[in-house]
Amino acid sequence: MCGIVGLYLKNSALEPRLGELFEPMLISMTTRGPDSAGFAIYGDEVDERHVKVTLRHPDPKYDWDALALAARELDPQLAWHRNAIVAVFKLAADEATVREWLARSVPDVRIMSIGRSIEILKDVGLPADISRRFGLARMQGTHAIGHTRMATESAVTLEGSHPFSTGLDLCLVHNGSLSNYNRLRAKLRREGIEFETENDTEVAAGYLTWRLMKGDSLTEALKAALRDLDGFFTFTIGTREGFAVLRDPIACKPAVIAETDDYVAMASEYRALTSLPGIAAARVWEPEPAEIYVWERGS
Amino acid sequence: MMKFDLASHSVRELNQLLHEQARQLTEREWLVLNPGGAHSIACGIDQELSVTIDGHCGYYCAGMNKKAHVTIRGNAGVGVAENMMSGVVRVLGDASQSAGATAHGGLLVIEGNASARCGIAMKGIDIVVKGSVGHMSAFMGQAGRLVVCGDAGDALGDSLYEVRIYVRGKVRSLGADCIEKPMREEHLKELRELLARADVDADPRDFRRYGSARQLYNFKVDNAAAY
Numbered sequence: 237m238c239g240i241v242g243l244y245l246k247n248s249a250l251e252p253r254l255g256e257l258f259e260p261m262l263i264s265m266t267t268r269g270p271d272s273a274g275f276a277i278y279g280d281e282v283d284e285r286h287v288k289v290t291l292r293h294p295d296p297k298y299d300w301d302a303l304a305l306a307a308r309e310l311d312p313q314l315a316w317h318r319n320a321i322v323a324v325f326k327l328a329a330d331e332a333t334v335r336e337w338l339a340r341s342v343p344d345v346r347i348m349s350i351g352r353s354i355e356i357l358k359d360v361g362l363p364a365d366i367s368r369r370f371g372l373a374r375m376q377g378t379h380a381i382g383h384t385r386m387a388t389e390s391a392v393t394l395e396g397s398h399p400f401s402t403g404l405d406l407c408l409v410h411n412g413s414l415s416n417y418n419r420l421r422a423k424l425r426r427e428g429i430e431f432e433t434e435n436d437t438e439v440a441a442g443y444l445t446w447r448l449m450k451g452d453s454l455t456e457a458l459k460a461a462l463r464d465l466d467g468f469f470t471f472t473i474g475t476r477e478g479f480a481v482l483r484d485p486i487a488c489k490p491a492v493i494a495e496t497d498d499y500v501a502m503a504s505e506y507r508a509l510t511s512l513p514g515i516a517a518a519r520v521w522e523p524e525p526a527e528i529y530v531w532e533r534g535s
Numbered sequence: 536m537m538k539f540d541l542a543s544h545s546v547r548e549l550n551q552l553l554h555e556q557a558r559q560l561t562e563r564e565w566l567v568l569n570p571g572g573a574h575s576i577a578c579g580i581d582q583e584l585s586v587t588i589d590g591h592c593g594y595y596c597a598g599m600n601k602k603a604h605v606t607i608r609g610n611a612g613v614g615v616a617e618n619m620m621s622g623v624v625r626v627l628g629d630a631s632q633s634a635g636a637t638a639h640g641g642l643l644v645i646e647g648n649a650s651a652r653c654g655i656a657m658k659g660i661d662i663v664v665k666g667s668v669g670h671m672s673a674f675m676g677q678a679g680r681l682v683v684c685g686d687a688g689d690a691l692g693d694s695l696y697e698v699r700i701y702v703r704g705k706v707r708s709l710g711a712d713c714i715e716k717p718m719r720e721e722h723l724k725e726l727r728e729l730l731a732r733a734d735v736d737a738d739p740r741d742f743r744r745y746g747s748a749r750q751l752y753n754f755k756v757d758n759a760a761a762y
Contacts, residue, residue, distance in 0.1 A: 246748070288570055294604055385681065392654065485670075486651075487632070487650070487651050487669070487670075488632075490612075490613060490632075492631075505572060505593060505594075505612065506572030506591050506593065506610065506612065507571055507573060507574075507593055508570030508572075509572070510571040516590070520591060520609075520610055520628075521610075521629060522629065522650050524669075525651065
């Protein structure tokens with residue numbers, strides 16, 4: 237079992253309150269997933285000449301100041317800040333340059349997310365502790381997706397916790413378990429996709445990364461996932477502009493969606509939505525199996 | 536009428552009070568406020584109570600119900616009225632998957648849609664859905680009636696025993712051993728009674744009947760030599 241939550245604000249007046257609205261949703265799903273938790277928050281966007289990268293190092297005392305100094309060779313005007321155990325860097329550089337420079341200079345530093353808007357923050361532990369650690373309640377932004385994990389297919393580790401980054405400003409959270417992920421991982425490795433864990437969701441994330449690299453739109457990639465992924469899943473996919481929801485055709489894993497003039501919210505269970513303003517008057521429904529739902533700005 | 540607010544008290548406290556009514560009936564009408572999607576609301580009642588739940592409920596609402604009339608003014612989560620024995624459960628909104636699962640008796644009315652596996656393994660309950668039902672509805676249904684005023688999803692009545700299914704709209708596909716059967720006078724009468732009990736305004740003549748072909752679960756005499 238795991239819990240999934242997502243909140244997409246239609247009304248920009250609510251953006252300063254995104255974290256405050258989202259935190260109780262995440263914490264309410266603790267009973268579905270007390271092992272680990274994480275969220276991807278979209279906001280504080282950089283312009284198209286910049287990239288925002290969220291970094292983590294296994295050593296909690298890692299010297300981020302030294303890394304920031306070294307990274308001035310990429311961008312002398314770089315901006316960065318520390319948030320608990322991660323650091324967020326904003327650089328005037330492209331994705332490939334940043335990835336190559338990090339891999340060469342500091343191979344121990346892990347990229348949690350990369351894009352213009354996304355920050356993925358996750359850890360092992362109770363959702364309430366992780367929210368507090370990263371200061372979720374004070375965060376602003378346009379949308380967020382989150383996950384509370386009860387591990388079944390692999391170990392309780394940071395690497396196995398969600399969301400999984402699947403490309404620029406893209407990430408995936410998953411409730412369920414996949415059955416054909418070993419063979420699919422082997423196939424994707426041959427295609428050049430790298431994997432760090434034995435986790436099934438990482439394979440789904442790698443699969444989407446691969447389809448998107450091949451030129452699929454998000455909807456095309458999700459259609460292909462319905463064909464190629466065997467198992468149980470409710471997926472929520474965060475994009476720079478919004479989020480998407482997909483359930484497998486058997487639909488054993490729950491999902492509920494609520495929509496008002498102000499927001500679209502999704503969760504594994506309705507009780508995660510009860511703290512949202514105006515929820516009593518929201519349209520609440522269960523997404524259909526094998527149907528792709530997308531909410532994005534401008535679409 | 537007894538008002539019970541789930542914003543300030545637990546589901547366990549509510550259910551305990553409802554169960555005590557089985558020993559001594561002191562309050563027949565109950566209004567449950569602020570259900571907030573909580574699980575197991577009004578489970579295991581064994582008394583002629585009228586319980587109204589004012590909002591959306593979580594999983595297993597009114598499960599194992601005996602005798603009581605439970606109305607949900609909102610949507611119901613997974614397994615509403617699962618294993619109901621008698622009484623009436625009415626959902627004014629939609630029901631999630633496995634509505635009325637394994638239930639032995641009583642009437643479940645869903646005024647909106649029911650999602651997948653509605654009436655899975657039903658054993659005598661009557662289910663009337665004003666809207667549509669999802670895939671695998673009445674899967675392995677043993678006894679009772681399932682009435683669908685809208686459409687039915689894939690694999691309706693898969694591996695069916697003796698449930699009678701009536702559908703007014705389209706059936707996307709029938710499950711293994713489920714077939715369409717002729718609508719005779721006795722079925723029109725039965726369906727008319729069911730719709731009236733459910734307070735649903737529909738003409739029985741607009742429905743089609745589905746049931747078991749009895750090829751899967753009956754012992755075949757040809758196999759007698761194997762024993």
